[in-house]
Amino acid sequence: MMETDTITAISTPIGEGAIAIVRLSGPDAVSITADLFDGKDLTKVDSHTINYGKIMDPETNEVAEEVMVSVMRAPKTFTREDVVEINCHGGMVSVNRVLEILLQKGARLAEPGEFTKRAFLNGRIDLSQAEAVMDLIRAKTDKAMSVALKQMDGRLSGLIQKYRQDLLETVAHVEVNIDYPEYDDVEEMSHEMMKKKTKEVHDEIEELLQVAKQGKILREGLATAIIGRPNVGKSSLMNTLVQENKAIVTEIPGTTRDIIEEYVNVRGVPLRLVDTAGIRETEDIVEKIGVNRSRQVLKESDLILFVLNYNDDLTEEDRKLFEAISGLEYIVIINKTDLPQKLNLEEVKVIAGDRPIISTSLIEEKGVDELESAIAKTFFAGDIDTGDLTYVSNVRHIQLLKQAKQALEDAMQSLEMNMPLDIVQIDVTRTWEFLGEIIGDTASDSLIDQLFSQFCLGK
Numbered sequence: 001m002m003e004t005d006t007i008t009a010i011s012t013p014i015g016e017g018a019i020a021i022v023r024l025s026g027p028d029a030v031s032i033t034a035d036l037f038d039g040k041d042l043t044k045v046d047s048h049t050i051n052y053g054k055i056m057d058p059e060t061n062e063v064a065e066e067v068m069v070s071v072m073r074a075p076k077t078f079t080r081e082d083v084v085e086i087n088c089h090g091g092m093v094s095v096n097r098v099l100e101i102l103l104q105k106g107a108r109l110a111e112p113g114e115f116t117k118r119a120f121l122n123g124r125i126d127l128s129q130a131e132a133v134m135d136l137i138r139a140k141t142d143k144a145m146s147v148a149l150k151q152m153d154g155r156l157s158g159l160i161q162k163y164r165q166d167l168l169e170t171v172a173h174v175e176v177n178i179d180y181p182e183y184d185d186v187e188e189m190s191h192e193m194m195k196k197k198t199k200e201v202h203d204e205i206e207e208l209l210q211v212a213k214q215g216k217i218l219r220e221g222l223a224t225a226i227i228g229r230p231n232v233g234k235s236s237l238m239n240t241l242v243q244e245n246k247a248i249v250t251e252i253p254g255t256t257r258d259i260i261e262e263y264v265n266v267r268g269v270p271l272r273l274v275d276t277a278g279i280r281e282t283e284d285i286v287e288k289i290g291v292n293r294s295r296q297v298l299k300e301s302d303l304i305l306f307v308l309n310y311n312d313d314l315t316e317e318d319r320k321l322f323e324a325i326s327g328l329e330y331i332v333i334i335n336k337t338d339l340p341q342k343l344n345l346e347e348v349k350v351i352a353g354d355r356p357i358i359s360t361s362l363i364e365e366k367g368v369d370e371l372e373s374a375i376a377k378t379f380f381a382g383d384i385d386t387g388d389l390t391y392v393s394n395v396r397h398i399q400l401l402k403q404a405k406q407a408l409e410d411a412m413q414s415l416e417m418n419m420p421l422d423i424v425q426i427d428v429t430r431t432w433e434f435l436g437e438i439i440g441d442t443a444s445d446s447l448i449d450q451l452f453s454q455f456c457l458g459k
């Protein structure tokens with residue numbers, strides 16, 4: 001896949017600086033520079049040396065710049081091609097002049113990210129590592145930077161490659177068995193092996209995603225929405241958790257019109273707590289806007305605290321809310337237990353399944369401890385090794401991991417249903433492709449172009 005042309009660009013920021021670097025990469029990088037260089041013969045110097053001299057303007061034969069030139073010969077270079085770096089005085093005019101001369105002498109202006117793209121195309125790094133280079137440049141916090149550095153290291157790539165290898169071997173094994181069915185129980189063995197392998201990889205991907213989620217939560221807080229019908233005690237719950245009277249609490253249903261947001265720390269778990277307008281079909285226009293926003297909040301939440309009234313029957317609205325959050329992480333809170341029971345607890349238990357149900361009387365400050373434990377539990381479900389909280393952070397990678405996990409679940413379901421193995425293989429192969437997209441192995445050219453075009457010029 002070696003490129004044949006030689007690219008060049010200014011690799012330092014535009015503007016005045018102490019030093020500016022013009023970089024070249026490609027087969028003619030050394031010879032083009034050597035032609036313009038007044039100093040040692042750059043075609044003869046040792047690789048990975050830096051050499052003092054002057055860049056001459058071939059048209060006027062005058063000195064264009066006083067420079068230091070690094071010569072790095074393939075393959076131990078950033079792009080795996082010959083690389084030359086011309087260190088200029090940091091003035092805008094002089095650097096541009098050097099670049100122009102290089103372009104006249106046959107180098108081509110690099111596209112944004114093209115040096116890194118060549119490192120990728122020449123196999124020095126994979127796509128996720130290249131993206132990490134960009135993440136590193138854009139990192140605004142120490143945390144974000146350390147995530148990017150680890151990814152550049154190829155940690156994620158290593159894991160992805162292992163999963164892909166495992167899947168590939170399984171598929172190959174099964175294929176051999178299908179092609180040579182000498183033994184009666186081969187089909188059965190293959191089924192068992194497929195089951196084992198798909199589950200293994202599935203669980204590991206799930207763990208990666210879990211860890212990615214934890215990392216995001218540690219950075220941004222667990223997005224937690226308090227929802228429920230009007231007047232059930234949502235704002236009271238918010239106040240109890242925040243321990244200050246931030247939200248307005250009244251006996252009038254529909255008091256909370258907008259969304260109120262607070263950060264609280266519950267047993268070491270950072271929560272970004274959102275009190276919502278009570279969700280119900282409403283005629284009041286102002287309230288309606290708030291209700292629509294509440295629905296939006298649902299979608300963006302990591303955890304939902306769904307408040308019910310112990311002193312009221314389960315209504316159609318409650319059932320609709322249960323439906324709306326059915327796929328999400330939620331805790332049911334049965335409030336107002338100081339009042340007489342009207343709620344059918346059995347029905348709630350059936351609907352909520354294995355989700356935690358906590359009884360509270362916020363007025364009497366009962367049940368709050370239990371609630372806080374339940375919240376902490378959803379976060380710390382499965383032990384987290386905080387040292388490794390930083391494998392996956394890139395949204396594209398998370399998306400692909402989710403798709404891979406889904407494809408594996410499809411495969412596992414087919415296996416459960418004893419479907420023929422060639423059907424199962426379709427999903428396993430899809431998984432393999434999704435994973436390949438992360439490291440750029442099965443990524444399309446247009447995706448690759450698009451990703452690298454987001455880079456800075458000269459990178």
Ligand SMILES: Nc1nc2c(c(=O)[nH]1)N(C=O)[C@@H](CNc1ccc(C(=O)N[C@@H](CCC(=O)O)C(=O)O)cc1)CN2
Nearest residue numbers: 011021023070072075076077078079080085124133459
């Ligand atoms: N002057 C300069 N500074 C720079 C860069 C550069 O290109 N030029 N980099 C650019 O972003 C970063 C350094 N990143 C680099 C990554 C790999 C290789 C490299 O040559 N890798 C080879 C050989 C490694 C070795 O000698 O052990 C390889 O991996 O095969 C060079 C720079 C930051 N600083």
Ligand SMILES: Nc1nc2c(ncn2[C@@H]2O[C@H](COP(=O)(O)OP(=O)(O)OP(=O)(O)O)[C@@H](O)[C@H]2O)c(=O)[nH]1
Nearest residue numbers: 230231232233234235236254255256278361362363
């Ligand atoms: N008896 C009793 N009343 C409570 C309890 N919790 C809250 N309330 C009362 O219920 C009323 C409504 O409470 P809010 O916290 O405003 O309810 P909300 O769900 O935020 O209501 P909207 O914002 O209107 O949707 C207030 O009068 C509270 O004092 C409780 O545990 N027991």
Ligand SMILES: [Mg+2]
Nearest residue numbers: 234235255256
């Ligand atoms: Mg309220």
